[in-house]
Amino acid sequence: MSARQRVAAIEGWYTLDEPAHLLGSRCNSCGSYYFPRLSAGFCRNPACEGTSFETVPLSRTGRIWSYTNACYQPPPPFVSPTPFVPFAIAAVELAAERMIVLGQVVAGIDVGQLKVGMPMELVLESLYSEGDTDKLVWKWKPSGVRP
């Protein structure tokens, strides 16, 4: 039996363990969070001169700020299955970090099942596949619902 390989579609943005987390930066001076992680060593808070950051896992749960779906096939660099399958998208507010993070919603959930304020949790799912390799990405899933 050949196991499918699981690799990150975007390296360094999230962990691949279960349960998965997004990886953010937290300023050691003011505590502001950043996602994706800061590439330059300077805090973006204009009142902070911080230059050191810790890589931290972000909250895995939050509430829907808004949501929609993609009914038309997006252009590259999106890699589409053939035929294209529409998917839902959610913007989810993380309470502890006080920030909103966008992402696809897991397969099988459509906009009719979503609502502003609904609790969501982070999971890994395939963004696209190449041969026997699944390119994984973070997706949002209504809390307590089995994908």
Added chain:
Amino acid sequence: MSREVAVLGVGMHPWGKWGRNFVEYGVHAARAALKDAGIPWTDVQFISGAATMRCGYPGYVAGATFAQALGWQGAQVNTSYAACASGSQALAAARAQILAGGCDVALVVGADTTPKGFLAPMAGYRPEDPDWVRFHLGITNPTYFALYARRRMDLYGATLEDFTAVKVKNAAHGAANPNARYRKRFTREEVLESAMVADPLRLLHVCATSDGGAAVVLASLEYAQRRGLKTPRIAAISTVTPRFASTEVEMPDIATDSAVAAAGHSFRGAIAARAYEEAGLGPEDLSLAEVYDLASSMELDWYEYIGLCRPGEAEGLLRSGATRLGGRIPVNASGGLACFGEAVPAQALAQVCELVWQLRGEAGERQVQGARVGITANQGLFGHGSAVIVRK
């Protein structure tokens, strides 16, 4: 001391999908604006171009490209790029040059030739570019428009009928505009029956990309006075950036700022506020507004961001008829992006052209009666605010 400058002339090349070189549209618009101003190109001392990123090197150096096409005559040159706000920045550069005493007369030009379909990012594996990442995840421009629309529905009770009513209103306005690309009076049924793009937005709620060109001739008030010209004046140009922590989802970002250590701010709410402050005017002084209806639903957001009503009241304002031609405060009398489609570097200048025609009483069938003050509002990708106030 006055910080105003005079608008001597405006001109446009009609919007469409003409498929020709953008320089052609820019020169056409520039010549129209110069003719409108009644001054020869050789009298222009400063040319300010709004850049385009889709037409190769000539687009990156648009100011010089237009100067060469009009005929080198030694004018000083500037090129500005700020995505959809490029036109306002080019305008601001020209105004600054005039107010600093560096010139009396300046020409501002923006033009674009656009590809078909979704605007897409540059190729390659470039995860350090948020614009690349969001497209990789399948998050297109309409995704963001739809997120705002859906939030209005869940929070404020906006309906699909409201978004459709905006489109139908703007289509009726633009039907009388010779520079508009779409001059069909779309019906409610046609809008609702068009294909779903990003729930709840249908194809006819979302603006297209277009070819087009727009130009504005500015001069110092002293210059206008010497020539005995009584023209509309630019009273304010806002080019603000966001304030940390910017807490609304903004294209093309995957995440907002974190508001853990700093108070949260609305970027779009700050854009017009800066213009009002500079002009010493407020929303109550407006006769009309031209706002960026990238999607019909976003016109409602702008009603609130430019202060026509409080958050959550835009649907009521729309339903009252106040924002229709003939209403208290017509919005997008030109037809807006619904009728033009977006020609990125020309669009903010096209908004200014419309205000100038309206304030001069030359807008024909779409004339706002007694127009005295107008505002434009728009926003460029990556934190570029844009609002211009023109007064009689």
